[in-house]
Amino acid sequence: MRSSQSILQLMIIVFSILNTSLHAIASDPPLTLDYYASTCPTLFEIIKKEMKCSVLADPRNAALILRLHFHDCFVQGCDGSVLLEDTINLQGEKKASTNINSLNGFRIVDRIKNKLESECPGIVSCADILTIAARDAVILVGGPYWDVPLGRKDSVTASLPLAESNLPTQNEGLVTIISKFLYQGLSVTDMVALSGAHTIGMARCESFRERIYGDFGATSGKNLLSETYLNSLKSICPPTPVGEGKNNITAMDYVTPNLFDNSFYHLLVKGEGLLNSDQEMYSGVIGFQTHELVKKYAADPLAFFQQFSDSMVKMGNITNSESFVNGEVRKNCRFVNT
Structure with a gap:
């Protein structure tokens, strides 16, 4: 146990040192809070209105936009590359195994972009739209507010290989995800706090089958409520794909699925996390640091909200230096300008 902890601690130190050089640009991005103050002063009002309509129509839309932002920032930085469609000259990221069945919400971004193009043509980047929309999505389902630094450019490239390799997956071990x-x-x-976004949203059967037919019973204990929950999950997700079973979905937080709160961490403490990758943060044998953070956020919702806000700003500041040099403001978020 101690040797495993030491190895993980050493990994964290090494990666932290490497990150000083690998992400020097991201640590001090050329972003400002008032970037559109004179060029598009109605920006925030327009995005907020469109997001409010979308979330009122279906609360799940909040999770869809938040996930889009996350999947964008982990590939080439927060540059709108996740929004690009495949063309003859460009291979997008939407068909990556990490994206193909888990991303949606593109039409919401399209609607926001169309409104902004009518109001402030050629001014607001799709990358900035997605960043603001993610913040507003969280607020609309009860989550915290944070200021969003702006000034990103849209990339003219995408990377399916990076989408395959950079994004965490539900059955990876804790060391790999860290x-x-x-x-x-x-x-x-940041990882533990940002994982708290799973307090909203749904997961497909394929994402949690290994968990519910694996160690779910061991982590949740032999109590009636947990066994009832596990049986309900098994009724949704058969042990092997049957018909459309692999596409069946369930909430990642079954207690308050449409409310952004700290209920997700309560479930992890009870051993009822839906995804392997989430439960490992509390139950994993090498998760000494993550275990304590999960307990902290379960006990203190304000501490979770504050750290989530800080971590979202930090993630949003992962920049694509190439986009600042050669990027653009797309007229259509799905395609580079011609």
């Missing part, structure tokens, strides 16, 4: 966050310049604390 390393992926550290590579982006995000700490273990």
Whole structure:
């Protein structure tokens, strides 16, 4: 146990040192809070209105936009590359195994972009739209507010290989997931706090089958409520794909699925996390630091909200230096300008 902890501590130190050089640009991005103050003063009002309509129509839309932002920032930085469609000259990221069945919400971004193009043509980047929309999505389902630094450019490239390699997946071990966050310049604390976004949103059967037919019973204990919950999950997700079973979905936080709160951490403490990657933060044998953070956020919702806000700003500041030089403000978020 101690040797495993020492190895993980050493990894964190090494990756932290590497990140100083790998993400020097991301640590001090050329972003400002008033970037659109004179060029598009109605920006925030327009995005807030469109997001409010979308979330009122379906609370799940909040999670969809938040996930889009996360998947964007982990590939080439927060540059709107996740929004690009495949063309003859460009291979997008939407068909990556980490994205193809987990991303949606593109039409919401389209609607916001169309409104802004009518009001402030050629001014607001899709990358900035997605960053603000993610913040507003969280607020609309009860989460915290944070100021969003702006001034990103949209990339003219995308990277399917980086989408395959950079994004954490539900059945990866804790060490691998921590390393992926550290590579982006995000700490273990950032990882645990940002994982709290799973307090909203849904997961497909394929994402949690291994968990419910694996160690779910061992982590949750032999109590009636947990066994009832596990049986309900098994009724949703058969042990092997049957018909459309692999596409069946359930809430990642079954207690308050449409409310952004700290209920997600309560579930981890009870051993009822839906995804392997989430439960490992509390139950994993090497998760000494993550275990304590999960307990902290379960006990103190204000501490979770504050850290989540700070970590979202930090993630949003992962920049694509190439986009600042050769990027653009797309007229259509799905395609580079011609």
